[in-house]
Amino acid sequence: MPKILSCYPEGKLKALTMSYDDGVLSDRRLASIFNKNGIKGTFHINSGMFGDTRYRARLSEEESLEVYQGHEVSVHTVTHPSIARCPKEQVLYEIMDDRKNLERLFGYPVRGMSYPNGSYSQEIIEMLPVFGIEYARVVQTTGGYQLPENFLEWKATCHHNQNLMQHAETFVSLPPKNINLMYVWGHSYEFDDKDNWDVIEQFCDYIGGREDIWYATNIEIVDYVKAYKNLRFSADQHLVFNPSAQSVWILLDEQPVEIPGGRTLTLF
Numbered sequence: 001m002p003k004i005l006s007c008y009p010e011g012k013l014k015a016l017t018m019s020y021d022d023g024v025l026s027d028r029r030l031a032s033i034f035n036k037n038g039i040k041g042t043f044h045i046n047s048g049m050f051g052d053t054r055y056r057a058r059l060s061e062e063e064s065l066e067v068y069q070g071h072e073v074s075v076h077t078v079t080h081p082s083i084a085r086c087p088k089e090q091v092l093y094e095i096m097d098d099r100k101n102l103e104r105l106f107g108y109p110v111r112g113m114s115y116p117n118g119s120y121s122q123e124i125i126e127m128l129p130v131f132g133i134e135y136a137r138v139v140q141t142t143g144g145y146q147l148p149e150n151f152l153e154w155k156a157t158c159h160h161n162q163n164l165m166q167h168a169e170t171f172v173s174l175p176p177k178n179i180n181l182m183y184v185w186g187h188s189y190e191f192d193d194k195d196n197w198d199v200i201e202q203f204c205d206y207i208g209g210r211e212d213i214w215y216a217t218n219i220e221i222v223d224y225v226k227a228y229k230n231l232r233f234s235a236d237q238h239l240v241f242n243p244s245a246q247s248v249w250i251l252l253d254e255q256p257v258e259i260p261g262g263r264t265l266t267l268f
Contacts, residue, residue, distance in 0.1 A: 002237070002252055002253045002268050003251075003252075004233075004237060004251070004252055004267070005250065005251040005254075007179060007249050007250060007251045008179065008214040008224065008249065009247070009249055010214075010249060010256060011251060011255075012214045013178065013179050013212070014171065014180050014181075014182070014212055014213045014214065015180070015214040016039065016183075016207060016213050016214070016215055016216070017040065017041075017042065017182075017183050017216050017217060017218055017220075018034065018039060018041040018042065018184050018185075019041070019042050019114060019137050019156060019183065019184065019185040020041060020042070020186055020188055021043075021044045021076055021114055021116075021185075021186075022044070022046060022056060022058070022076065022187055022189070023043060023044075023046060023050070023058050023064060023076070024057060024187065024189045025057045025059060025189075026188035026191060026192050027067055027188050029188065030188040030191070030200065031067050031068065031071060033200060033204050034204065035070065036204070036208075037207075037209060038215055039204055039207075039208050040070070040071055041071045041072070041217065042071065042073075042074050042217045042219070043068050043071060043072070043073050043074065044074045044137075045073050045074070046058070046076050046077060046078060046080045046116070047097070047102055047105075048078035048079045048098075048101075050064065061105055064105070065106070068106070072217035072219050072220075073102050073106050074112040074113055074218065075095055075098045075099055075110060075133065076098065076114055076116055077095060077098050078093070078094050078098045078101070079094065080116040080117070081116060081117075082117045082119035083124060084119040084124065085119065088123075088127070091124060092131070095113065095131050095133065098110075098113075099131070111132060111134045111135075111219055111222075112136065112219050113128075114136065114138075118138060118139035118140075120136070120138065125150075128152050134151065135151040135154055135222045136154060137156065137218070138153055138155055139159075139185075140155050141156050141157060141159060141162060142155045142156070142157060143157065143162075143167075144157065145157060145171055145174065145181055145182055146180070146181065147179070147181050147221075147225060154183075156185040157171075157181075157182050157183045157184060158183075159186050160185070160186040160199060160203070161186070161190070164200075165203060165206070168206055172206075172207065172210070176212075224248070226244075227242070227244040227246055227248045228248050228250075230242075231248060231250075231259065237267065238266065238267060238268060239264055239265070239266055240264070240265050241263070241265075242259040242262065242264075244261050244262075245261040245262065246261050247259065248261075
């Protein structure tokens with residue numbers, strides 16, 4: 001019986017995704033660094049604070065359209081409250097109105113978020129699917145490279161202040177035995193505060209442009225994992241049906257096989 005294992009597109013076993021909060025002016029420089037190195041980011045935006053200059057200067061709506069092109073924008077609530085302390089009605093407003101505002105501006109369904117101030121509760125987690133939210137990033141980190149057990153309580157590998165280059169070197173050197181994900185989060189204004197843009201520039205230069213890494217946004221990771229889990233195999237594993245619209249890849253006896261969306265494939 002052939003051995004069938006999961007993998008990322010084109011048979012890759014490593015993926016990298018980046019996650020940055022608040023929609024601040026320094027996202028311009030960060031997105032430029034990502035673009036230079038072929039890295040994709042997800043930017044979590046407070047739509048009620050576009051153009052705000054009172055504390056951390058925010059991008060305007062017009063600037064955001066340019067800066068985040070090719071990346072993902074995601075919910076961070078309208079006004080950035082600690083939502084675990086808010087009544088349910090306010091949680092509904094903060095998340096759903098942020099979704100609506102971002103969708104009107106960027107022109108696609110917004111389906112993820114990061115919790116503002118890292119604030120959430122089990123009750124909020126249970127509410128999110130009703131709001132159309134399919135993933136939500138927390139501020140706690142794992143130090144590891146596994147896919148999350150629960151995308152609605154998604155822990156990153158590390159904050160960019162947590163031994164970033166050491167993590168990058170470990171990740172790059174991982175043997176091709178398991179499916180791995182490196183997930184980095186932070187705020188781009190932290191590089192201004194600490195005058196250490198070299199940290200993220202060095203990281204992106206080192207880890208970008210590698211043929212064995214899939215560079216993806218948060219929602220692309222979620223969509224791909226769900227599509228893989230939705231594959232339907234015959235009882236003898238001779239046939240596989242992919243009911244999703246996107247291609248999914250598997251390793252068949254260590255060889256990558258593409259299963260196009262909507263197709264049934266004979267494996268052996």
